[in-house]
Amino acid sequence: MAEAVHTTMEHPASAHAALQHHFENMEQQREAGTLGMWIFLVTEIMFFGGMFMAYILYRSYNADAFAAASNRLNVTMGFINTIVLICSSLTMALAVYYSQVGKRKMIVVMLILTMMLGTTFLVVKAFEYYDKYEKSEIPGRLFPSRPFNWYAEEEHGKQVTQEPARDAATERNPQAVPTGQEQKPDASFASRAEMFFFIYFAMTGIHALHMVIGIGMLIVLTIMAWRDRFSPEYHSPVELGGLYWHFVDIVWIFLFPLLYLLGAHGISGGH
Amino acid sequence: MIDAASMGGDLPVVPPKDNYINRAYSIKSWLLTKDHKRIAILYLITITFFFFLGGAFAVMIRLELLTPASDLVQPETYNKFFTMHGVVMIFLFLIPSVPATLGNFLVPLMIGAKDLAFPKINLLSWYILVIGGIFILYAVVAGGVDTGWTFYTPYSSTYSNTYVMAAAIGVFITGFSSILTGLNFIVTIHTMRAPGMTWYRLPLFIWSHYATSLIMVLGTPVVAVTILLVGLERVFRVGIFDPAIGGDPILFQHLFWFYSHPAVYIMLLPGMGVISELITAFSRKNMFGYKFVAYASLGIAIYGFLVWGHHMFTSGQSIYGSLVFSFLTYFVAIPSAIKVFNWTATLYRGSISYDTPMLYALGFIGFFLIGGTTGLFLAAIGLDIHVHDTYFVVAHFHYIMVGGTVMAYLGGLHYWWPKLTGRMYPEGWARLSALIIFVGFNLTFFPQFVVGYMGMPRRYAAYPDDPVWQMLNVLSTAGASILGAGYLLPMVYLPWSMRYGKYAPSNPWGATGLEWQTTSPPPTENFEETPVVTWEPYEYRPREEKVVVNKILPTD
Numbered sequence: 140m141a142e143a144v145h146t147t148m149e150h151p152a153s154a155h156a157a158l159q160h161h162f163e164n165m166e167q168q169r170e171a172g173t174l175g176m177w178i179f180l181v182t183e184i185m186f187f188g189g190m191f192m193a194y195i196l197y198r199s200y201n202a203d204a205f206a207a208a209s210n211r212l213n214v215t216m217g218f219i220n221t222i223v224l225i226c227s228s229l230t231m232a233l234a235v236y237y238s239q240v241g242k243r244k245m246i247v248v249m250l251i252l253t254m255m256l257g258t259t260f261l262v263v264k265a266f267e268y269y270d271k272y273e274k275s276e277i278p279g280r281l282f283p284s285r286p287f288n289w290y291a292e293e294e295h296g297k298q299v300t301q302e303p304a305r306d307a308a309t310e311r312n313p314q315a316v317p318t319g320q321e322q323k324p325d326a327s328f329a330s331r332a333e334m335f336f337f338i339y340f341a342m343t344g345i346h347a348l349h350m351v352i353g354i355g356m357l358i359v360l361t362i363m364a365w366r367d368r369f370s371p372e373y374h375s376p377v378e379l380g381g382l383y384w385h386f387v388d389i390v391w392i393f394l395f396p397l398l399y400l401l402g403a404h405g406i407s408g409g410h
Numbered sequence: 411m412i413d414a415a416s417m418g419g420d421l422p423v424v425p426p427k428d429n430y431i432n433r434a435y436s437i438k439s440w441l442l443t444k445d446h447k448r449i450a451i452l453y454l455i456t457i458t459f460f461f462f463l464g465g466a467f468a469v470m471i472r473l474e475l476l477t478p479a480s481d482l483v484q485p486e487t488y489n490k491f492f493t494m495h496g497v498v499m500i501f502l503f504l505i506p507s508v509p510a511t512l513g514n515f516l517v518p519l520m521i522g523a524k525d526l527a528f529p530k531i532n533l534l535s536w537y538i539l540v541i542g543g544i545f546i547l548y549a550v551v552a553g554g555v556d557t558g559w560t561f562y563t564p565y566s567s568t569y570s571n572t573y574v575m576a577a578a579i580g581v582f583i584t585g586f587s588s589i590l591t592g593l594n595f596i597v598t599i600h601t602m603r604a605p606g607m608t609w610y611r612l613p614l615f616i617w618s619h620y621a622t623s624l625i626m627v628l629g630t631p632v633v634a635v636t637i638l639l640v641g642l643e644r645v646f647r648v649g650i651f652d653p654a655i656g657g658d659p660i661l662f663q664h665l666f667w668f669y670s671h672p673a674v675y676i677m678l679l680p681g682m683g684v685i686s687e688l689i690t691a692f693s694r695k696n697m698f699g700y701k702f703v704a705y706a707s708l709g710i711a712i713y714g715f716l717v718w719g720h721h722m723f724t725s726g727q728s729i730y731g732s733l734v735f736s737f738l739t740y741f742v743a744i745p746s747a748i749k750v751f752n753w754t755a756t757l758y759r760g761s762i763s764y765d766t767p768m769l770y771a772l773g774f775i776g777f778f779l780i781g782g783t784t785g786l787f788l789a790a791i792g793l794d795i796h797v798h799d800t801y802f803v804v805a806h807f808h809y810i811m812v813g814g815t816v817m818a819y820l821g822g823l824h825y826w827w828p829k830l831t832g833r834m835y836p837e838g839w840a841r842l843s844a845l846i847i848f849v850g851f852n853l854t855f856f857p858q859f860v861v862g863y864m865g866m867p868r869r870y871a872a873y874p875d876d877p878v879w880q881m882l883n884v885l886s887t888a889g890a891s892i893l894g895a896g897y898l899l900p901m902v903y904l905p906w907s908m909r910y911g912k913y914a915p916s917n918p919w920g921a922t923g924l925e926w927q928t929t930s931p932p933p934t935e936n937f938e939e940t941p942v943v944t945w946e947p948y949e950y951r952p953r954e955e956k957v958v959v960n961k962i963l964p965t966d
């Protein structure tokens with residue numbers, strides 16, 4: 140690279156191989172990396188914050204529909220996934236620890252374990268999504284053959300009991316307009332439940348996307364660890380990866396109670 | 411002009427043998443560069459293109475409004491023109507304008523660093539802007555967008571049949587460019603300052619970029635997720651902001667303005683940083699109330715997040731909410747006024763020279779004063795309901811965006827042009843264009859205050875056939891032609907000067923600041939050796955006096 144050949148500002152030969160040309164020393168480089176990752180996580184908080192805002196507002200508008208729709212999620216699967224992610228946070232933390240003390244094999248083992256747990260989470264999530272597809276609970280007309288249908292099970296002869304009877308009156312009235320000073324929406328029960336599923340898919344989908352990116356990052360870290368790139372003097376990539384992974388876990392720790400547990404009528408998941 | 415001594419006397423100026431421009435010449439050495447200075451040049455070229463693209467739409471708008479009837483283009487086409495003018499100008503020019511070009515170039519130089527903390531991320535941010543720009547260009551070429559730059563739901567999500575998706579994806583992508591720039595600046599300013607460069611020795615340019623970066627990293631993700639939700643709405647074909655399923659279109663406005671009001675300060679604060687540098691350099695004085703100006707930047711950034719509701723007085727938000735937002739909006743005038751007063755106080759008894767950058771700086775102060783005080787009119791709920799969505803609002807924010815940001819951008823570009831290119835721009839032509847821009851700008855936008863106050867709404871291709879209204883609109887269009895000529899002039903003489911301009915010395919203005927202590931243009935590593943800072947910011951008072959005073963005897 141042409142930019143790097145200049146001699147006057149080169150680091151002395153004693154400098155660490157991983158020291159980039161524009162930093163004075165490893166300490167400064169590590170500090171910059173850590174601060175950068177924390178600021179990135181702040182932007183992530185703001186990003187998810189917009190969706191949490193939508194969730195809070197719409198839950199307060201549509202508490203009954205949200206509770207009923209939330210009951211259709213599989214709490215058992217959500218619970219298993221929560222445990223899986225907490226375990227993956229432990230293995231990630233251990234990977235960081237072993238990188239600090241410089242045990243190459245243990246870093247690799249822990250990173251692979253973290254990846255496996257992350258993949259388990261995604262597989263369970265995929266089953267949950269497929270279940271929603273089967274039950275026609277994917278909002279809107281993303282799959283034209285299976286548009287959202289809150290009453291799909293009822294139409295198959297099963298009994299659904301959650302909905303209050305009064306909603307039959309406003310049923311199938313999607314053209315309802317806001318009335319009164321408070322602009323309280325006046326939509327049918329089923330379509331308000333559809334809103335819950337929209338938010339559920341948006342939030343868990345973006346969370347899952349972060350998991351996928353995280354696993355990609357873990358693959359890179361594992362290869363770097365395998366090639367013995369890390370040492371007690373230089374392990375900040377593992378540390379930064381750990382910060383990101385913990386953040387993604389924490390988002391799920393918020394999502395699980397908000398989406399699965401809040402207002403649930405029974406732990407069986409409703410059906 | 412500055413005295414000859416500080417310019418290196420009569421010695422002929424020779425360009426440095428080795429600098430960031432002549433280090434390598436291949437296209438690849440530019441497109442894969444990790445040098446913040448080269449990335450700044452890439453940004454400069456990119457946003458100049460988008461500035462003139464957005465300007466072309468402005469020309470069409472002004473031509474249509476020459477006559478009351480909608481006769482030049484169909485109203486639908488007009489809707490696309492003002493939308494694309496807004497989208498291109500805001501997301502592809504104003505947001506990256508000062509920070510991505512001058513900021514990118516100067517932040518490491520001013521703090522004595524070799525580069526930004528994350529050079530690869532810096533390059534990535536340019537590519538992201540280009541990719542986002544391509545999406546927006548596609549939307550423009552394919553047939554346009556007509557939602558207004560605000561993308562209000564449910565029009566954007568349900569009813570508009572134009573290329574909303576491409577434009578929205580473009581805006582979503584460019585947001586990440588801005589986030590990465592902000593992140594890079596914050597980390598760089600925190601961790602990479604040269605020895606002795608304490609926080610209170612930082613140039614105010616750095617303080618204002620720090621404040622801007624805070625808004626970039628805190629605000630931009632929110633508008634990103636908002637646009638993402640609108641996009642998901644179009645993918646799922648179910649409206650999250652749609653009352654029919656228990657949603658609320660007002661939530662979109664809240665989320666949008668939560669970013670887009672602070673975004674005004676993303677556009678303005680870096681310009682204020684430029685002005686602080688220009689005012690001190692050309693009045694040969696240190697900044698009056700340095701710490702107040704520094705903290706005013708942070709104050710503006712923080713209060714800026716608490717006032718978004720002033721865009722929604724007529725949206726049906728709670729009147730109590732409006733009261734609070736109105737009050738807080740008045741509050742944000744305090745740090746802004748601190749800046750104006752302190753710039754003015756700095757001018758007082760300074761030895762002022764009217765070089766081109768200073769002309770822009772003085773213009774900025776005047777325009778910002780008018781734009782800012784009319785902002786207070788708009789913060790008053792009753793008056794805002796009267797002038798909401800009229801040309802009064804259009805004139806107000808153009809005084810801030812064009813009269814503020816663009817003036818600061820051009821002033822800064824001239825001031826640091828010798829540092830960027832190693833050549834001087836032609837002073838006579840530059841002063842002439844600054845004057846043309848000053849006249850053209852006022853003629854364009856001042857009549858809009860009047861016609862807006864009389865009730866002319868924005869975003870309509872036609873207006874009532876009233877001779878006064880038409881006269882004001884004709885004045886505005888005439889002004890826009892003059893303004894356009896003023897903007898085209900630098901497009902001629904600045905590239906000309908890169909080949910034919912005089913070689914610039916290291917410090918042509920005799921200014922303080924580390925960026926003037928290295929060669930023009932600087933070497934790739936910025937400094938021969940890491941500078942050590944032992945002086946306070948803006949020490950324009952002669953050095954020998956300083957030695958006599960030596961901080962023990964009473965000053966002055």
Ligand SMILES: [Cu+2]
Pocket residue numbers: 670671674717718720721
């Ligand atoms: Cu605002």
